[in-house]
Amino acid sequence: MAMNEIEILKATPHLAREHWWGWEIPVYLFLGGLAAGIMILTSVRVLRDPEGERSETFRLLSWLAPLVLSIGMFALWLDLERRWDVPRFYLAFRPKAPMSWGAWILLAVYPLVALFALGELRGRWRDRLAPRLRAVADWADAPAIKRRLAWGNAAVGTLLGIYTGVLLSAMSARPLWSSAVLGPLFLTSGGSTAAALMLLFRVDERERRGLSKLDLGLICMEVALLGLFFLNLMTGSDTSQRAGGLLLGGPYTASFFGLVVFGGLAVPLFGEAREMRGHNGSRWFLPLLILIGGLALRWILVAAGQASSWNAL
Amino acid sequence: MEPRYVMVLDTRRCVACSACVIVCKTENDVPEGGFRDWVVSETRGRFPALSTENRSLRCNHCAFAPCIDNCPTGASHRGPGGTVQIDRVKCTGCKNCISACPYDARFVHPRGFIDKCTFCMHRKGAYTACQTVCPTECIHFGDANDPGSEVSRLLATRDHKVVAPEAGTRPRVHYLV
Ligand code: SF4
Ligand code: SF4
Numbered sequence: 001m002a003m004n005e006i007e008i009l010k011a012t013p014h015l016a017r018e019h020w021w022g023w024e025i026p027v028y029l030f031l032g033g034l035a036a037g038i039m040i041l042t043s044v045r046v047l048r049d050p051e052g053e054r055s056e057t058f059r060l061l062s063w064l065a066p067l068v069l070s071i072g073m074f075a076l077w078l079d080l081e082r083r084w085d086v087p088r089f090y091l092a093f094r095p096k097a098p099m100s101w102g103a104w105i106l107l108a109v110y111p112l113v114a115l116f117a118l119g120e121l122r123g124r125w126r127d128r129l130a131p132r133l134r135a136v137a138d139w140a141d142a143p144a145i146k147r148r149l150a151w152g153n154a155a156v157g158t159l160l161g162i163y164t165g166v167l168l169s170a171m172s173a174r175p176l177w178s179s180a181v182l183g184p185l186f187l188t189s190g191g192s193t194a195a196a197l198m199l200l201f202r203v204d205e206r207e208r209r210g211l212s213k214l215d216l217g218l219i220c221m222e223v224a225l226l227g228l229f230f231l232n233l234m235t236g237s238d239t240s241q242r243a244g245g246l247l248l249g250g251p252y253t254a255s256f257f258g259l260v261v262f263g264g265l266a267v268p269l270f271g272e273a274r275e276m277r278g279h280n281g282s283r284w285f286l287p288l289l290i291l292i293g294g295l296a297l298r299w300i301l302v303a304a305g306q307a308s309s310w311n312a313l
Numbered sequence: 314m315e316p317r318y319v320m321v322l323d324t325r326r327c328v329a330c331s332a333c334v335i336v337c338k339t340e341n342d343v344p345e346g347g348f349r350d351w352v353v354s355e356t357r358g359r360f361p362a363l364s365t366e367n368r369s370l371r372c373n374h375c376a377f378a379p380c381i382d383n384c385p386t387g388a389s390h391r392g393p394g395g396t397v398q399i400d401r402v403k404c405t406g407c408k409n410c411i412s413a414c415p416y417d418a419r420f421v422h423p424r425g426f427i428d429k430c431t432f433c434m435h436r437k438g439a440y441t442a443c444q445t446v447c448p449t450e451c452i453h454f455g456d457a458n459d460p461g462s463e464v465s466r467l468l469a470t471r472d473h474k475v476v477a478p479e480a481g482t483r484p485r486v487h488y489l490v
Contacts, residue, residue, distance in 0.1 A: 020408045020421065081406020081425035088386040088405050099409050100385035173379055173415035173480065239479070310415045310477045 019306045024079035026298040029164045030193070031072030033186050033294070036164070037194025038065040039113055039157030041214070042120070043150040050143060055204040060125070062117040064197065065157075066110060073106070098167045105163060108156050115140045116149045161187035164298075168305060175243035176301070176308035179232050185225040186298070192218035193294035196268075196287035215290070216272045223265055243308035252304040260300065264293010316456035318374070318394035318432055320441070321464045321473070323489040326451035327367040329354050333443035333452065334369075340433070340442035347420045349430040350443060366490075369443070369452065370476065371430040372397060372418035373484030380410035380419065388426075394456065395485070396434055401426040415480035457485075 042062040045054065077083055089103040118133065119140030126137050140149060165186030168177040195215040199208065233244030247256050271286045329352050337349050350371035358364050374397045381389045381397060389410050392398030404426040411419045411427065422428040432454070433441040444452040455464040467473075468487060475484040 020411045079407070081408070081421055082404070085405045088388075088403055091403075092385070092387045094382075094385055094387060096382040097385040097409065099383070099407060103385060170383060171379070171412045173413050237479075306412070309417065310480045 019303060021079065021302055021306060023299070024075040026295070026302045028072045028076040028079070029167070029186065029298040029302070030295045031068045031075070032164045033161055033190025033298075034193050034197060035065045035069035035072065035109075035113075035190075036157040036161030036187065037190040037192070038062070038068070038198070039109075039116075039153050040161070040191060041194050041198065041211075043116065043154035043157065046146060046150040047154070050147065054120075055207060056123070056125075057201050057203050058198075058207050059120040059122060061198050061201060061203075062113070062120045065113050066117070069106075069109065069113075098163060098170045102160075102163050102167060105156065105159055109160060112149065112152050112156055116146075116153045119146055119149060158187065161190040164190065168301065171305070173310065174305045174308050175236075175240045175310065176233070176246060177305040178240070179229055181225055181229045181232060182301075185222065185229060188218055188222045188225060189294050189297055192222060193291050196290035196294075199287045200284055212272050212275055216269070216276065219265055219269050219272070219290075223269070226261070226265075239310055243305075246304045246308055247300075250304075251307075252300050255296065256300050256304075259296035260293050263289050264296060268293070314458050316394040316438060317458045317485075318396055318438060318454065319457040319464050319468075319485045319487060320371075320374075320432065321453040321467045321487045321489060322369055323449075323451035323453075324366045324368055325489065326449040327352075327369060328449055329367040330448060332446045332448060336442050336446040337430075341431070343428070344423050347422060347428060349428065368476070368488060370416070370418075371443075371486060372414075373416055373475070373482065373486045374430075374432060375482035375484050377482050379413040379415070379482060383409045383413035385409065392431075393434060394432075394438060396432045398431060398434065399427055399429065415477060415482060416484075 038061065042058075042065070045052075045058070077086060080086065089100065090107075092100065093104060094100040115136070118129075118137040121129065121137055122141075126134055129137060139145060162183040165182035165184070168174075169179055169182040172178045192215055195211045195218065199211050199215070203211065230244060230248070233240050234248070236244075246252050268286045268290045271281055271289075275281060275286075331352050334348060334350055334352060337343060341349060343349055350369055352367060352369050354365060354367050356363055356365045374395065376395070378389070378391075378397050381391065384390075385407065386403045386405055388400045388403035388405070390398055390400060406421060406425045406427065408421065408427070411417075411421075419427050419429045433443075436442075438456070441452070441454045444454050453464050453467060455462040457464055457468065459465060467489060471489045473487045473489050475487055478484070
């Protein structure tokens, strides 16, 4: 019998391939994508229909972006081994390091999204602001400024959404992640989970239909991108086929297909298509499935990617 | 000319005694649970025609080092003689470099920074600790830009390989076969 056995004489912890990234990184990637999606969706609405009426809830939803992003940043911060050294990210710009890009993009996200969201406050919400903030909100709500802010918000949101995938795909050492599809995949999933989250709030009926329709389109795109991701892996080298095997027949298959493909994509796809045809379902069931699927996508890919490697012993 | 440090290990002499692993821990005060080098023993073939190869592995000080590229703070950097070093003060412990290394050569030090083989640069390019204790003298270290060095001679006269060349990082740890 042919054999090829590698006996590790010193069983070192890092050779046992323990995962060095735990729950914090997938949560950060999920919430980063969610924030990006909210930024894009709220801005595109303004750009497509600048004069159009938006419900109070829809306007307030733009505040969700900085909120979920901050929770995600907190998770990333918890992952750092040296939490108080975080300013080090801003003492350097490393163009080849996606995390460096991410750190600097986040600096642009907060002021932009805050200005945009301030401009979305109307009526009693704006009246409650301190006079100076109210003046800023008035300025940000002026049509020409609002348009520019919406463009900026959508552009930076797109960069943020893509970045959450590129952070992983830049690691050629991990064959499961080393795919250019991850950037667009995470961006699309970010958009779809954002629409799902917004559907959990009491937006008006027209907005609800709009968000459902958009979500349906985004889920279809996600299915196509996921198909490309697998095609790429399974037509690649021995190393990438081994990595793909972790999700197709390996230890992550049941969770990936159960939570991401079935629960997060297939059921919402059929459910939302039914709703489009007038069958009314539960208001929160499908959005919740989409959100769980989005989190599971990052969670499982981050875990499985760390288990994938070159045969480098 | 600026030196280009490489390590050359003779798989035909290595007996997998792990003396290099232990001395490295002592020399570099490597914490419990962490290792800067390790030994694998690979058996290949069809019984009874089997062959075993022992390899002492460590950071390859790659010429194209993805750990440096992916480090957001510049803590992982190119050090003397083309080696790859970590600035402990600049390191935030984000672990991007661990994800980026195809050789799993890095680990988290209990003090929060990332640690790995330095080619014993505190010895300023002289013998590495592992080299000094190897009982079969299978570890060689030196300047590959110096045509008269022992490593240059070995690389010119003996068949050699690197681990997982397909990872594309151009390792600077070579194995004589
Ligand atoms: S072996 Fe890993 S840690 Fe060492 S230089 Fe290469 S990529 Fe970096
Ligand atoms: S853990 Fe340290 S050396 Fe590694 S990428 Fe992060 S900052 Fe750089």
